[in-house]
Amino acid sequence: MAWACCSSAWRPWAAQWSRCRHVRRASRCAQAAPPLTLGAVVDEPFRELLATMEDVPLGIGAACAFTVLIQSSSAATGVIITVSQQGMLTAKAGLALILGANIGTCGTACLAAIGKKKETLQVAAAYLFFKLLGVALALTALDAFTDGVIDHTMGAEQASALRAAGTDSAALSDTVPQFLANSHTVFNIILAVLCLPFTPQIAALVEQAVSALDAADAGTAPKKTRRRSRASRSPSKSR
Numbered sequence: 001m002a003w004a005c006c007s008s009a010w011r012p013w014a015a016q017w018s019r020c021r022h023v024r025r026a027s028r029c030a031q032a033a034p035p036l037t038l039g040a041v042v043d044e045p046f047r048e049l050l051a052t053m054e055d056v057p058l059g060i061g062a063a064c065a066f067t068v069l070i071q072s073s074s075a076a077t078g079v080i081i082t083v084s085q086q087g088m089l090t091a092k093a094g095l096a097l098i099l100g101a102n103i104g105t106c107g108t109a110c111l112a113a114i115g116k117k118k119e120t121l122q123v124a125a126a127y128l129f130f131k132l133l134g135v136a137l138a139l140t141a142l143d144a145f146t147d148g149v150i151d152h153t154m155g156a157e158q159a160s161a162l163r164a165a166g167t168d169s170a171a172l173s174d175t176v177p178q179f180l181a182n183s184h185t186v187f188n189i190i191l192a193v194l195c196l197p198f199t200p201q202i203a204a205l206v207e208q209a210v211s212a213l214d215a216a217d218a219g220t221a222p223k224k225t226r227r228r229s230r231a232s233r234s235p236s237k238s239r
Contacts, residue, residue: 054090065100066100091162
């Protein structure tokens with residue numbers, strides 16, 4: 001049982017590394033993508049909508065819902081990077097969307113686990129726990145995380161250009177896509193490094209949570225059965 005629980009907690013990490021590779025590929029494709037032209041009527045409202053994503057909770061929620069809807073965090077991250085390549089996203093708005101996509105990716109696992117075995121529920125619950133924990137940690141030190149990614153993963157010229165970009169589309173299109181790809185990779189690496197030593201404890205916590213849910217469901221089932229049995233006996237008594 002302990003081995004099965006630990007293995008269920010390990011499985012999300014394989015998806016983590018594979019997803020980081022897809023994000024790198026999406027970043028390269030975004031750089032070769034043609035300019036995104038929506039027309040004058042649509043372009044300005046769309047830019048205003050993306051500007052509201054600088055409200056971090058709103059950006060996280062929107063990206064999470066979008067990722068759950070399309071059931072692919074790689075596709076969602078690719079869209080985010082492609083849009084940023086057109087100079088439509090600031091670093092803050094793009095980072096909020098990236099964090100939301102990291103939560104939304106759990107939607108596929110959670111939907112697939114419905115009605116499945118207990119071990120499958122444990123894998124989905126562990127995956128969701130890891131992502132929620134990572135986003136919570138990132139939000140508590142968002143400025144430090146942003147500065148760390150800029151200072152340690154980007155060149156000096158890119159870092160200074162990103163900080164001075166403001167809302168300039170040309171400057172944003174040259175720096176933000178690389179920043180978002182780096183942020184996604186660094187986020188998952190830091191999350192893995194922080195949580196990996198506590199995998200047995202997290203696995204035990206997830207196992208207890210899933211077992212408690214199973215016990216709660218099992219506790220409600222006999223009551224329904226008893227009500228049905230009493231209802232079935234009542235006509236015979238009247239006779």
